[in-house]
Amino acid sequence: MTEQLSHQAGDPGIQPHGWLLACDARLGHIVRWSANAPAHLGRDGLEVGLPLRDVIGRDATHNIRNALAMHGEAHRRPALVFGQALPAGGRYDVAIHTAGPDIMLEWEPALGERDGAHLSLLRTMIDRIREITDFERLFRTVVRLLSGVLRYDRVMLYRFAEDGSGKVEAEHHGPNLESFLGQHFPASDMPAPSRRLYSTNLIRVIGDVAAVPVPVLSPGHPLPPDLSHTHLRAGTPNHYSYMRGMGVAACASVSLMVDGRLWGMIVCHHYSAHVLNMNERIVARMFGEFVSLQITNLLRTKRLDMTRQTHGLIETFLKGAAPVADMPAYLMAHLTEMLTFVQCDGAALWVGGQWTYTGQHPPPAAMPAVLELARTRAGSQIWHTSSLAAYIPDAEEYVREAAGVMVVPISSQPGDYLLVFRGEEIRSMKWAADPAAPPRSEDEDGYFGPRSSFAVWTQQVTGTCLPWSGDDMEAATLVRSALIEVMGAYHQLQLRERATADLRQRMLNEELNHRVKNILAVVQSLVSQPMEPDMTPARHVERLRGRIRALGLAHDQAVRSDGGGLLRALLDAELAPYRERCFITCSGPRIWLTGQALSVLALVVHELATNAVKYGALGQARGRLDVAWSHDVAHDEWRITWRESGGPTITRPQRRGFGSVLMERGFPHELGGATHAHFHPDGLEVIMHLPCRHVRPAPDMETPDTTPASLHAVAPKENPVLDADILLVEDQFLIAMEAESAIEEINIGQVRTVASVYEALNAISARVPDVAILDVNLGGENSLEVARTLQARGVPFIFATGYADRTMIPPELRDVPVERKPYSARALAEKIRQIVS
Secondary structure: OOOOOOOOOOOOOEOOOOEEEEEOOOOOEEEEEEOOHHHHHOOOOOOOOOEHHHHHOHHHHHHHHHHHHHHOOOOOOOEEEEEEEOOOOOEEEEEEEEEOOEEEEEEEEOOOOOOOHHHHHHHHHHHHHHOOOOHHHHHHHHHHHHHHHHOOOEEEEEEEOOOOOEEEEEEEEOOOOOOOOOOEEOHHHOOHHHHHHHHHOOEEEEOOOOOOOEOEEOOOOOOOOOOOOOOOEOOOHHHHHHHHHOOOOEEEEEEEEEOOEEEEEEEEEEOOOOOOOHHHHHHHHHHHHHHHHHHHHHHHHHHHHHHHHHHHHHHHHHHHHOOOOOHHHHHHHHHHHHOOOOOOOEEEEEEOOEEEEEEOOOOHHHHHHHHHHHHHHOOOOOEEEOOHHHOOHHHHHHOOOOOEEEEEEOOOOOOOEEEEEEOOOOEEEEEOOOOOOOOOOEOOOOOEOOOOOOOOEEEEEOOOOOOOOHHHHHHHHHHHHHHHHHHHHHHHHOOOOHHHHHHHHHHHHHHHHHHHHHHHHHHHHHHOOOOOOOOOHHHHHHHHHHHHHHHHHHHHHHHHOOOEEEHHHHHHHHHHHHOOOOEEEEEOOOEEEEHHHHHHHHHHHHHHHHHHHHOOHHHOOOOEEEEEEEEEOOOOEEEEEEEEEOOOOOOOOOOOOHHHHHHHHHHHHHHOOEEEEEEEOOEEEEEEEEEHHHEEEOOOOOOOOOOOOOOOOOOOOOOOOOOEEEEEEOOOHHHHHHHHHHHHHOOOEEEEEEOOHHHHHHHHHHOOOOEEEEEOEEOOEEOHHHHHHHHHOOOOEEEEEOOOOOOOOOHHHOOOOEEEOOOOHHHHHHHHHHHHO
16 A cells, blocks of 8 residues: 655665765764765765865855755755756756754755646646535546545555545546555554654655665664655665555555544555655655545535534523423433434433333333443443444344444433434445455564465455444533533423423334334335246336335325225326326226225235236236126125226236235235235236225215326426436435436436436536426425425426325316326436427
């Protein structure tokens, strides 16, 4: 990764593309020199004590003295003299710095006159990154700029973690080179002595690993020269072996310092000899210092914004807390807002000897052990771990819900705690070496030996959560201050009424947990169904999506209709896609199904419709489907008949699929009814016997509108768009990602995704899209303002919503096409294609 440096006995000498003189502290006499210095000076040899002016001339001595005087001794950068002529001929660039009792003069051939080109180049580079406020974009731009300016085969920017390991955050390399992007490097690649030196020597260049180092001669001196901060300093044998093992012939590193600490480095590799002249080194170093300032500024700006917003939330929280009688319930009700800046999956509050929960957390039976850990480890200070199992062995059983915890004491005396949980995050980390390998041997100078292998080592990290960051700690500290104030007042007032509200909140959470688990259990059952032998994976996934969508439609109707829904609304929703090409009738009285019956029938109807499209009447242009239902008084049941006709000749299938098993076993098991299938030559007939306990007369209410809206609500543009600009307004990242993928697969254009009304309006102002998809409900806001803006500009759009009806859409927008969630991303993409074609 980088050279391991320390100032020890036996410095390796200097690189041969320059030469060195060392003088006493008054710049009067020579005390050391590199072995190649006499040749550059046109002399047969040098001796200790020779006057500097007699060796390099009065003009050069005068210019060097002036440069050092103007530079000042406290400055960390070397003093510089460009294009200095010597009496023996030749022009050199000179770097001057103090090393203990010596003043080091490094000489390198000057490559041209000072024309300000590199200063102009540096200014251009700085201007390119000055306004960037995104870390990822900043890092990408930095490596590209340095690659273009310094002409290295590979330029990487990596940052250090708290444990000393490094990760490549950005990279730019030649077309035939493998990528190191995202790789992690063990902390042993940058031991503490090297880290200290790179914190003061901000640039290090090796021009040619194969070059033979030039020794520095120190006649009569008991101590070797200090070359730690010398640009010409050669690498150690271990470092050269390390670089040769990677196939690297030349390298450079630029340190990135943030708040006085080594935050990261820019590392350059070249696969042939490559020497940077002084101008290029100055550009690289100063650009690195500006990058460090930019990183520092972004980190502080982010921290300041977080602090301001957290203070605003805390102020609002404190104002509302004053009259509250049940403080635990109040805390949990506002906990989501207060933990905005601490990414977490759940939390638990321990106040007054009782637990209150939100989101994911360990099971209640495990909480005493977690509380004991909080009391032992935290006390009155914030404490966190990414691995609960390292302290509580039984925590492995609930690692998915709570792999790590941050303990925040919320009272002046230990006793009350806020516990913030993060679930397991399984990560594959690529390491340049096994981080658990034993340390490599050290040589006599204290340098680690080279690696025996450079193969990438992949580590599967399990059982831990996303590590807690310094920003998380800072936000938790702010929240803790507010909570301590609130809890102090709460304990003084002795508000015991909190128990009732606490119980109510817990019951609500348990009911929600119960419902969600039931839904997830059904979905898990659907997903676990094996793939049919003659079905492709893509078709299997598409069918699975359809089943889940059918379940989602039924659940949505049940939730919004007090636990049930209309049979006709269910049929309309499932059969609407086939009405344009087939004749479909649905006849029977208005009946209301329970939530359980609605979910089962939704899956049954979906399977029947899917099979009818593939094998039966709905796959034919003249196919017919008749669905009828009536009450059988004698058997106290409802009889639902599915009758296909006008399709191909069918026979009883030899193999039972998911639909057959669902009707033959699932229908009786779930509903206590029965189904009978008859395979007539002209079409399938299925009779479902549904017990009356699952049916009641429909309530006196308007039937929800489940028929898909037409696609001509907003007139498409006159000229068809071949490369559409598509605006997607969706606050759920996974849904947005799936929609983007489906749209890009049919090659109709590029997608711009935003998550809020503010971002959407800015995106429209910046560039008017050709078509848009709008999620109606965006968390705490809706997209109607965006819809009206698009309508005013004549841009067609589609509403995407998880609600079963169109009550959230105002009358003037009722004709806009609607795609119901959970929607098929491919169907949505096809609608867009029809609009823009």
